[in-house]
Amino acid sequence: MKPSLLLYIHGFNSSPLSLKANVMREYCEQHRPDIKVVIPRLPCFPEQAAQHLLDIVNQYKDDYQIGLVGSSLGGYLSMWLNAQFSFKAAVVNPAVKPYELLTDYLGEQENPYTNERYVLETQHIDQLKQLDTPVIKTPSDFWLLQQTEDEVLDYRQAVAHFAGAKQTVEQGGDHSFVDFERYPAQIIEFLAL
Numbered sequence: 103m104k105p106s107l108l109l110y111i112h113g114f115n116s117s118p119l120s121l122k123a124n125v126m127r128e129y130c131e132q133h134r135p136d137i138k139v140v141i142p143r144l145p146c147f148p149e150q151a152a153q154h155l156l157d158i159v160n161q162y163k164d165d166y167q168i169g170l171v172g173s174s175l176g177g178y179l180s181m182w183l184n185a186q187f188s189f190k191a192a193v194v195n196p197a198v199k200p201y202e203l204l205t206d207y208l209g210e211q212e213n214p215y216t217n218e219r220y221v222l223e224t225q226h227i228d229q230l231k232q233l234d235t236p237v238i239k240t241p242s243d244f245w246l247l248q249q250t251e252d253e254v255l256d257y258r259q260a261v262a263h264f265a266g267a268k269q270t271v272e273q274g275g276d277h278s279f280v281d282f283e284r285y286p287a288q289i290i291e292f293l294a295l
Contacts, residue, residue, distance in 0.1 A: 106134075106295035107166035109158065109189075110141040113174030113197070114204070117215035118143050122173050122194060122282050129286035137295050138166065146213070146220045148229035155179060159187060169293030174254070174277065175200050181235040184243055192245045192289045194279050195252050198259040201230040241266030245292045247285065249275025268292065 108130060110123045117123075118141040130137045142158060144151040162168060170191035172180030177196020184191055197203060205227060212219050238244065244267035250257050254277040261271060274280070 104165060104167045105136065105138065107138045107140060107162050107168045108290070108293070108295060109155075109168055109170050110139065111155065111170060111172040111176030111179050112141070112144060113176050114200070114207075115211060115213045115215075116173070116176075117213065119215050120173070122171075122279065125283050126171055126286055126289070130290070133287070134290060134295070137290070138162075143216070146211070146218065146222075147226050148233060149226075152179065152182065152229075152233055155183060159183065163187065167295065169290075169295045171289060171293075172196060173279070177260075178230075178235075179233065181238065181244075182233045185235045185239065188240065188243065190243045190293045192247060192285075192292060193260075193264070194247045194282065195249060195255060195257070195277055196246070196260050196264075197255055198263045199234075201227050201234070203255065204230065238264065238267070242268070244268065245289070246270065247279060247282075248272070249277075249279055251275050252277045 112120050123141045127139045130139050168189050170180045170189050173194040175197045177193035178200050180191040208222050211222050246264040246269045248257050248260050248271045251274050
């Protein structure tokens with residue numbers, strides 16, 4: 103049996119320093135040191151981020167059983183990877199149509215984690231559209247973790263998009279997913295790592 107690899111995919115203007123990424127890494131270090139945890143720092147632009155993820159997957163897919171955890175825009179990228187490789191994924195407050203949302207963010211950006219400055223342009227929205235997964239072929243590959251008071255995304259979009267998938271929809275919370283620390287063990291079990 104192949105060893106396990108957890109690929110954590112962070113969201114827009116986030117980084118490997120995000121709280122959820124560290125919750126997953128620390129859980130695995132303490133309870134499942136057999137799992138290799140990969141938390142890449144993704145490039146700011148969708149096409150480059152997607153290529154970076156493909157490079158990682160191609161590096162490890164022959165030797166490891168890969169499971170995904172994707173937060174926000176990382177959830178969108180997890181759907182895209184699932185469509186190609188059938189990886190199981192836990193998606194946390196995922197962005198279903200980020201190309202609609204991010205039109206409000208066109209212009210100069212600064213990543214609060216890395217202080218990296220860049221300009222988000224229309225071409226980057228087009229790149230996001232190229233990664234769209236309008237239909238999930240195998241809903242059972244996904245576990246949606248969603249809080250209803252997400253101030254960034256309309257939680258109902260994700261609930262509808264992941265119809266047929268395992269869903270945990272909690273009242274309240276916010277986009278960061280309050281008390282995510284409750285879930286690492288169950289996520290690892292769901293991903294069969």
